[in-house]
Amino acid sequence: MAKTKEMTVEDKLRALYDLQIIDRRIDEIRNLRGELPLEVEDLEDEIAGLETRVEKVSNEIKDLEDEIKDRKIVIKNATEKIKKYEEQQKNVRNNREFDAISKEVEFQELEIELSNKRIKEFEAKIANKKEVKKTAADKLAERKSHLEFKQGELKSIMSETEKEEEILLKKSEELGKGIEERLYTGYRRIREKALNRLAVVSIERGASAGSFFVIPPQRQLEIAQRKKIITDEHSGRILVDPELAREEEERMGKMIEDILAKAK
Template identity: 45%
Template sequence: MAQVEKPIVEKLRDLYNLQQVDSKIDQIEILKGELPMEVSDLEDEIEGLVTRINRLDATVKELSNEVASYEAKKKESEMLIERYEGQMDNVKNNREYEALMKETEMQRLSIQLADKKVGIAKRELEGKVETLNATKERKEGKAAELVTKQEELKGIITKTEKEEKKLRKASTSARKDIEERLLKAYDRTRSSYRNGLSVVTVERNSCGGCFNAVPPQLQLEVSQSKKILACEHCGRILVDTSIAEPETAKAK
């Protein structure tokens, strides 16, 4: 048996009903505001800061080891100089003396080089430690901010979770009563506007979505509910207030 097509008035009522449910879901999303995105952004930022802290920690350790290594080389050279100078008192000829002088000079040059390397490494180390501390401080601040945002979002979700689940279930159910062609048009128009309105009533001779004037002839056709008609300006589906009234009564 062929399926009997719904009257236009029922199609319009189904669309309006879906719009009412989706608008209530939108209100919950507005209540959440930018919190979900802010929480996600903070989590990403903290993850990036942790990665940076780990890199800086590794660099600080590397530079600290570098400083310790150069200082050890300097100490070794100082000990060698002391030994060579002691040996100079017991040389037997000029050749041995000159050899010890040459070794002593080489160690002095080694000390100068070590001092230079230590100075460079310490300056770099100081800068990295300063950056590391600032990054840790920033991470702590962002972590505290994240906790606040998460608690705020959790509070809203706790208050609205039951209602939101109920509404989303109702939206899914309402969509099953609407043919695919109309659903696609509904979704397309709904996604085009920030307020998510795709189905609106004619109020005070104007479109309830964009508030532009609706011509008298179009108003008449809308009131008859024999066609699915759209606003000439914004493309939203227009319905008569008589279709909206049963939903208004239910809301009360």
Template identity: 60%
Template sequence: MATKTEVTVEEKLRALYDLQLIDSRIDEIRSVRGELPLEVEDLEDEVAGMNTRLEKLKADLEVIEDQIKEKKNNIEESKALIKKYSAQQDNVRNNREYNSLSKEVEFQELEIQLAEKNIKEYRAQIEQKSLVIEETKGRFEERSEHLKHKQGELDEILKETEKEEQTLIKESNSYEALIEPRLIKAYKRIRNNVKNGLAIVAVERGASGGSFFIIPPQVQVEIASRKKIITDEHSGRILVDPDLANEEREKMETLFAKLK
């Protein structure tokens, strides 16, 4: 069994390129989900927020209904007092007592008017809040249905890809274990610094894959010799020759087909 010191540069390049193909496949699976998980999470927060708002609005209505009951009770109490004071006026001994009772009656009448005004205002609030509740309910139902639809989409995608993704993650970890830590660190650093996550690319038409900068012929010869690890001076990505890339791609496509 070969030791790590006996691993050739070509073997390192093949292992790195295989790792890149596996990680790119994982990226591809995750890109299928796109922003869907975040969208579902946002919808869940939105629906929860609407539900909380509905509960608060309903609680507000209960408070207003209680206030109306209280004002109605106050009106009945004032009417009873008016009846009482009016009856007492028939038995007064002087004008002072009569006027005092008249003021009490007048005060209770004003209390009734104020209570009736308050009730009118409360009912206007109920009407307004009821409209808001209906609008919020409609929005809540619409967003809940949208959430259900999006959650279904996400569940379907997860069902189709989760098993493959988990297997690929294990494969990725296995390949990482075969490569020396220094190279893995460089690979991950490059991968994090490029938009498409491609840390290792093949030479295509004399240039680094995805780049327009032509690689000098002598450097291309060195890349094809597979004697040392060469990076693109413009992007910093590790370069491999087209033949090696095609060979490893065919090998990995066979692996991916088995995982589906």
């Protein structure tokens, strides 16, 4: 059985840089979407809250309208009782009976007065709640329209990038499996800490890409020799020489184009 060829340091550097190229492309796709998924989620939550608010106020208005109906029934019943008592007063036999009926009439009149007062209060509350409901409903309509726009925007971007991201994620996983676990774990750790999520960078103008810290000439020579894994002492990133970076950028760029072309 043939032995698997052991990877040289240069092989490892190329593999790490290739992985970085793929992961960088994935990051670019996700940055293209930006905050859209979160915006859509926030809008959906806001709409759900507004719908609950509109429903709650609608129920409160209905309850108040029911209260008005009940009060109108009280007024109707009281009015009918007053008429009945007034008829009874015509046939009383003494002042005691007259006074007793008068008190009943007075009580019913107070019921009517109180009910009318309550009706006015309920109507005022209804008017206020209708304003609240209109404001919430208007905002709900505006938010729904905005959500529809954002969903369309996200759908458009997703349709353009989802397949590409899926392919690149598989390629990233495939490349990751070909790198020894210690290096791969270190690569992921550096990526998580880096603001631009770059774990492997080349030297540009005597400094590591994206850094202003100059790398001494002797250190640059060691990096160009590709005999060991060298990291930037300031950022912790793995360093590669410009020539290796250029070669892998060209090779991986073509490979990605071919993979995506076949997937169409």
